[in-house]
Amino acid sequence: xxxxxxxxxxxxxxxxxxxxxxxxxxxxxxxxxxxxxxxxxxxxxxxxxxxxxxxxxxxxxxxxxxxxxxxxxxxxxxxxxxxxxxxxxxxxxxxxxxxxxxxxxxxxxxxxxxxxxxxxxxxxxxxxxxxxxxxxxxxxxxxxxxxxxxxxxxxxxxxxxxxxxxxxxxxxxxxxxxxxxxxxxxxxxxxxxxxxxxxxxxxxxxxxxxxxxxxxxxxxxxxxxxxxxxxxxxxxxxxxxxxxxxxxxxxxxxxxxxxxxxxxxxxxxxxxxxxxxxxxxxxxxxxxxxxxxxxxxxxxxxxxxxxxxxxxxxxxxxxxxxxxxxxxxxxxxxxxxxxxxxxxxxxxxxxxxxxxxxxxxxxxxxxxxxxxxxxxxxxxxxxxxxxxxxxxxxxxxxxxxxxxxxxxxxxxxxxxxxxxxxxxxxxxxxxxxxxxxxxxxxxxxxxxxxxxxxxxxxxxxxxxxxxxxxxxxxxxxxxxxxxx
Numbered sequence: 001x002x003x004x005x006x007x008x009x010x011x012x013x014x015x016x017x018x019x020x021x022x023x024x025x026x027x028x029x030x031x032x033x034x035x036x037x038x039x040x041x042x043x044x045x046x047x048x049x050x051x052x053x054x055x056x057x058x059x060x061x062x063x064x065x066x067x068x069x070x071x072x073x074x075x076x077x078x079x080x081x082x083x084x085x086x087x088x089x090x091x092x093x094x095x096x097x098x099x100x101x102x103x104x105x106x107x108x109x110x111x112x113x114x115x116x117x118x119x120x121x122x123x124x125x126x127x128x129x130x131x132x133x134x135x136x137x138x139x140x141x142x143x144x145x146x147x148x149x150x151x152x153x154x155x156x157x158x159x160x161x162x163x164x165x166x167x168x169x170x171x172x173x174x175x176x177x178x179x180x181x182x183x184x185x186x187x188x189x190x191x192x193x194x195x196x197x198x199x200x201x202x203x204x205x206x207x208x209x210x211x212x213x214x215x216x217x218x219x220x221x222x223x224x225x226x227x228x229x230x231x232x233x234x235x236x237x238x239x240x241x242x243x244x245x246x247x248x249x250x251x252x253x254x255x256x257x258x259x260x261x262x263x264x265x266x267x268x269x270x271x272x273x274x275x276x277x278x279x280x281x282x283x284x285x286x287x288x289x290x291x292x293x294x295x296x297x298x299x300x301x302x303x304x305x306x307x308x309x310x311x312x313x314x315x316x317x318x319x320x321x322x323x324x325x326x327x328x329x330x331x332x333x334x335x336x337x338x339x340x341x342x343x344x345x346x347x348x349x350x351x352x353x354x355x356x357x358x359x360x361x362x363x364x365x366x367x368x369x370x371x372x373x374x375x376x377x378x379x380x381x382x383x384x385x386x387x388x389x390x391x392x393x394x395x396x397x398x399x400x401x402x403x404x405x406x407x408x409x410x411x412x413x414x415x416x417x418x419x420x421x422x423x424x425x426x427x428x429x430x431x432x433x434x435x436x437x438x439x440x441x442x443x444x445x446x447x448x449x450x451x452x453x454x455x456x457x458x459x460x461x462x463x464x465x466x467x468x469x470x471x472x473x474x475x476x477x478x479x480x481x482x483x484x
Contacts, residue, residue: 132167133205134223135195137188139173140212151348152212154355159210162219169204181281182267184209188253189263195255204255211249213347214339215354218366221336225374226252226307229382237262237290237300240309242328242341245400246290246302248283249339250309258299265289265296291397293390301389302396303381305329307374309339312350319447320407321455324399334367334374402457410453414446 140156142149156172163170171191177183188207195203208223228235236259238252253259269285270278278284289296305311310331320326331338340350358365369375385392421442425435462468 131169132224133203134227135169135171135191135204135207136163136223137171137173137191137207137209138212139183139187141174141176148348151351155215155351156212158216158355158358162216165219166222166224168208168223178267181283184248185263185266185282189260189267192253192255192259192263196257196260207253207255209248209251209253210337211339211341213341213343213351214250214337215351215358216337217331217354217358218334218336218372220366220368221372221374222369223252223308225369225378226303228301228386232301232382232386234299235301235386237296239286239290239300239302240305240307240329241302241396242305242309242311243326244280246283246287247305247309247339247341248280248286249341250337262289262296291393297390297393301386302393304377306332306335307378308336310335310337312338312340312343312354319411319450320403321451321458324454326399326403333364334372398458398461399454402454402461406453406457407450410446410450414443414450417442417446 136159138156140152159168159170162168171187173183173187177186177190188209191207195207206223206227226238228238236254236256239246239248240250241247253262266282266285266289269276269282269288273288276284276288280287290300291297306329309329311328313330314328316327338354340347343350418439421439422435425438430438459468463470
């Protein structure tokens with residue numbers, strides 16, 4: 001009772017009125033989930049784990065006839081499919097098209113493991129019962145097993161070596177809690193409540209959320225490396241942005257009452273902001289919230305994307321001013337993981353490709369921490385860049401809006417000009433070589449114009465914000481000279 005009153009006081013003191021209204025509902029949901037854990041947990045911790053025994057990887061969502069057993073053994077998570085196993089995967093019905101994380105129509109669905117409080121097949125054996133103070137959280141559920149879901153399970157199993165090495169508990173949600181992707185925040189909230197109910201010394205200190213569409217490439221990199229030093233104790237949320245803004249596929253949350261309020265605000269965002277369009281559902285809700293500086297932004301830090309959210313290299317747009325450094329953080333050898341958002345139907349193939357890379361070229365991709373630039377970059381970030389969080393975010397969003405508005409307009413003009421030039425080339429019966437050369441010159445012209453117009457527009461915006469004097473043209477002149 002005392003704990004409940006104390007939590008209630010914290011909510012009443014810190015939460016704005018709209019978010020307080022949702023508290024009773026959210027707490028009721030959390031209590032139901034917590035009771036569900038007690039009766040459906042898939043994990044029982046042994047007192048003395050046998051370190052000589054490899055943890056069994058059981059794929060509960062794949063029928064026994066298609067489980068990944070070969071001659072009585074279970075495949076290593078980094079083992080490629082060869083002729084001996086490919087046939088087993090072919091047994092999965094190809095006509096089944098359900099996607100990962102689709103709503104499960106019935107609580108009796110055979111693929112559901114209820115809420116896996118701690119997945120022992122992926123959890124830490126560690127040294128005895130010694131676990132890290134960081135826990136991993138993810139979700140993977142679907143209506144029927146498919147070839148795609150098979151590779152998602154393989155991607156999830158790539159976490160195993162990392163968990164074993166550093167003692168990370170792996171929490172896996174195997175069934176939907178609330179509609180759409182808000183199950184992510186609901187699941188994290190339920191774990192956060194359980195941890196805060198424990199004595200301080202027994203709690204996890206951080207939760208590391210990761211989507212299932214990623215491959216843990218380099219198991220030599222500890223998550224502890226990325227949490228803020230003591231002087232940044234006010235930072236409770238660590239995220240990485242891509243070119244579309246905040247990416248909710250991988251992030252850290254401190255086990256702290258602030259995180260309870262933040263998760264509650266995300267889940268209830270649509271109810272209290274029906275006028276806001278959530279382009280990427282809960283990810284966009286997170287993005288809107290962290291732009292509210294006093295309430296959420298000041299406790300959030302955006303870190304370099306490659307730290308723990310590196311992408312597969314899809315190429316870089318060079319029609320943006322070079323000094324903006326407007327590019328995704330693409331994976332380089334030694335990076336901890338590769339994330340594959342937006343890859344659509346090619347995602348299972350990319351998962352397989354990356355797991356093959358790790359298996360076939362470990363010396364290239366799996367580097368010791370000391371052989372990477374992590375320690376230097378992380379130290380420099382917290383020493384310098386982290387102190388400029390608000391300035392960096394203001395700059396990011398100024399440029400993002402310019403690209404969405406002005407940049408899109410410039411791209412439309414270029415496409416219209418190219419289309420007109422192609423028609424003229426056809427009318428003039430130009431050769432393919434002459435036509436291609438003409439189009440190339442035209443694209444280059446419009447690219448330079450776009451870069452110039454973006455720089456001009458940013459200069460105007462900065463003057464409006466009082467960040468640039470009217471006579472301060474040195475930077476622009478220098479860039480124009482370089483471009484010419």
